[in-house]
Amino acid sequence: MSTTNAGAEDAPWVDGNALAGPLGEIMGADFTVAELTCAGCRTTRPLAAMRVFDRAPGLVARCPHCEHVVMRVVRTTGRFLVDLRGSLVLSLPVPQ
Amino acid sequence: MARAAVPGRLTWQAATVAATRAETATARTLVLDVDGWTGHVPGQHVDVRLTAPDGYTAYRSYSISSAPGPDWLEVTVQAVTDGEVSPYLVDVAEPGDQLEIRGPLGGWFVRRPADPRPALLIGGGSGVAPLMSMVRAAMNPTRLLYSTRSPSDALFTSDLATARAAGDGLVAVTHVYTRVAPPGWPAPPRRLDADALSRVAWPRDADAVAFVCGPTGFVETVADLLVDIGHDPANIRTERFGPTGG
Ligand SMILES: Cc1cc2nc3c(=O)[nH]c(=O)nc-3n(C[C@H](O)[C@H](O)[C@H](O)COP(=O)(O)OP(=O)(O)OC[C@H]3O[C@@H](n4cnc5c(N)ncnc54)[C@H](O)[C@@H]3O)c2cc1C
Ligand SMILES: [Zn+2]
Numbered sequence: 001m002s003t004t005n006a007g008a009e010d011a012p013w014v015d016g017n018a019l020a021g022p023l024g025e026i027m028g029a030d031f032t033v034a035e036l037t038c039a040g041c042r043t044t045r046p047l048a049a050m051r052v053f054d055r056a057p058g059l060v061a062r063c064p065h066c067e068h069v070v071m072r073v074v075r076t077t078g079r080f081l082v083d084l085r086g087s088l089v090l091s092l093p094v095p096q
Numbered sequence: 097m098a099r100a101a102v103p104g105r106l107t108w109q110a111a112t113v114a115a116t117r118a119e120t121a122t123a124r125t126l127v128l129d130v131d132g133w134t135g136h137v138p139g140q141h142v143d144v145r146l147t148a149p150d151g152y153t154a155y156r157s158y159s160i161s162s163a164p165g166p167d168w169l170e171v172t173v174q175a176v177t178d179g180e181v182s183p184y185l186v187d188v189a190e191p192g193d194q195l196e197i198r199g200p201l202g203g204w205f206v207r208r209p210a211d212p213r214p215a216l217l218i219g220g221g222s223g224v225a226p227l228m229s230m231v232r233a234a235m236n237p238t239r240l241l242y243s244t245r246s247p248s249d250a251l252f253t254s255d256l257a258t259a260r261a262a263g264d265g266l267v268a269v270t271h272v273y274t275r276v277a278p279p280g281w282p283a284p285p286r287r288l289d290a291d292a293l294s295r296v297a298w299p300r301d302a303d304a305v306a307f308v309c310g311p312t313g314f315v316e317t318v319a320d321l322l323v324d325i326g327h328d329p330a331n332i333r334t335e336r337f338g339p340t341g342g
Contacts, residue, residue, distance in 0.1 A: 013312060014336045018157050020201035021143035024106035033203045048204030049334075 016050040016061055022073065026080045029092070036061075037088040040068025044089075047071065108145055108196040113189050114168065119251040123174040123222060124186050125161060130197065135164040138229040139206035139307065139335075142171065142199030146181060156181045159226035159309070159335070160200065161252075163233045169200075172251060174222035176340045205335045207307060209233045214298050216241070216306045218318050220288075221249065223310025223337055228252050230307065231259050231267055239268045241296050243288045243314070246276035270296050288314075290321050300326055309335040 016032055023031040032048040043065050050061040050070055058074035063086075072083040084090060111128040118124050138160075145155035162170035175186035189195070207215055207230045214237040217227040224242050228251070231240055244250045250271065260269045272292055273285045298304035306327055308318045315336045323329050 012339055014157075014338050015205070015334055017141075017202045017205050017335060020141070020203075021106070021155075021157065021198050024201065025198065026105070028105040030201075030203045046204050048202065 012055060013051040013053050013062075016047040016052050018052055018054065019047060019059060019061065019073070022059060026073070026082070031092070034090055034092045036070050036090055038063040038066060038068050038070050039086050039088050041066040042088065106198055108198050111144075111195050111197045113191050113193045113195065115191055116189070119172060120249055122186065123172060123251055125170050125172045126185060126189060127162075127168060127170050128195070128197065129168050131167070133167050133169060135166055136160050136169065136200035136229075137203075137206040137208060138164065138233045139226045139333075140200040140202050141226065141335075142169070142197045142201060144171065144181070144185070145196040145198075146184060147196070154180050157201070158185075159229070161225040161228045163229060172222065172225045172228070174251075179340070205307065205309075205333050207305070209235045211305070212236055214302050214304045215239070216296065216298060216304055218288075218293075218306065218308045218310075218322075219243070220310025220314035220318070221245075222251065223308075223314065223335070224251055226309055226335060227307060228255065231256070231269075234259075234263065234267055237266055238263075239270070239296050239298070241270050241272065241288070241293070243272040243274060243310075245274050246285075247271075247273065247278045268296075288318060288321070290325050293318070293321050294325050297322075297325060297327065304331065306332045307335075308332065310337060312336040312339055 020032045034047050035044050036047055037044045051064050053060045058072055060069055061071040063070050068086055070086040074081045111130045113126055114129045115127040116124050141157045141159045143155045143157050145153055147153045158171040160169050161172040173182050173185040176182045217240045219227045220243045256269050259267050272288050274287050275285050277285045306322055308315050315334050319332055319334055322332055
């Protein structure tokens with residue numbers, strides 16, 4: 001699942017926008033425009049604006065305001081696991 | 097998104113390298129032919145996947161740098177020393193080669209050409225790639241501020257000059273050089289600062305949107321500076337390429 005083979009200390013994250021591909025494959029929709037309410041600080045923003053750490057294990061999205069983990073995506077043999085315990089609400093636009 | 101018409105999950109599809117164009121000594125544009133490609137919204141990216149003969153695969157994200165259109169797209173890649181994927185795309189891939197892509201991806205870092213709000217686009221290094229797509233498709237006032245180490249590191253030099261000349265004042269382009277400036281350049285090389293940003297920023301009441309893209313450190317700095325000079329944080333969209341800048 002990792003999108004880099006890397007290991008630098010300097011600002012090693014990208015934007016949640018980079019999850020569009022992996023989540024599109026798992027969920028079949030663009031989840032980067034979904035809004036998540038952080039369970040740590042209760043602020044709400046699109047997944048695209050969260051910080052994503054893609055250097056394994058799995059993909060981890062953190063709130064840029066308080067650094068709480070809001071979403072984690074892990075692949076096991078045969079299954080994708082999407083852990084949302086760090087978010088209070090996930091809201092998606094109704095398809096047009 | 098274009099593929100939403102197909103029910104089910106997003107999948108990888110074959111893309112053929114139709115042509116390549118050198119942008120600088122270490123960056124190039126790849127023209128990719130994709131059957132059934134229906135276009136994209138400027139700002140979107142694709143994931144590109146390579147498969148080794150032994151079956152090992154690796155994928156990376158690349159912004160689409162061409163204007164929206166059917167059946168083909170362009171990505172522009174900066175080679176990262178010791179990188180797994182980018183040196184292959186810059187130095188090895190040839191016309192006729194096949195890759196896999198999935199996309200177009202991402203509905204947030206996008207500028208719909210019909211959006212009437214003026215835009216300030218700020219790119220660092222290869223971060224200009226998705227902004228180039230926005231410039232090529234621009235139908236509304238667009239200002240691009242492009243920061244590179246030196247003139248020879250700048251991508252799309254002639255395409256930007258063409259867009260500026262053709263747009264009838266719609267597109268303005270300002271270069272900032274951080275290490276080496278061209279001969280006779282009015283300012284010494286320096287990092288992008290609040291002063292340089294204030295000079296290209298739209299007035300506060302213009303309801304402008306800002307798109308910032310480049311290495312993660314560059315995007316952090318610029319997004320903070322924009323807020324410092326009074327830009328509404330709700331109208332700032334960012335795309336971080338990672339620590340290397342890609
Ligand atoms: C949404 C998105 C769009 C992008 N668009 C473009 C584009 O248009 N053009 C472009 O050239 N690039 C783009 N990139 C960057 C690109 O995806 C790759 O990261 C880049 O090409 C490097 O890949 P690589 O396999 O060559 O290097 P890797 O093998 O991934 O890394 C090489 C070296 O770089 C450093 N490094 C890289 N990533 C990390 C990391 N996450 N953490 C720590 N160290 C790291 C390490 O030192 C590593 O040894 C984009 C990235 C994203 C997320
Ligand atoms: Zn939070």
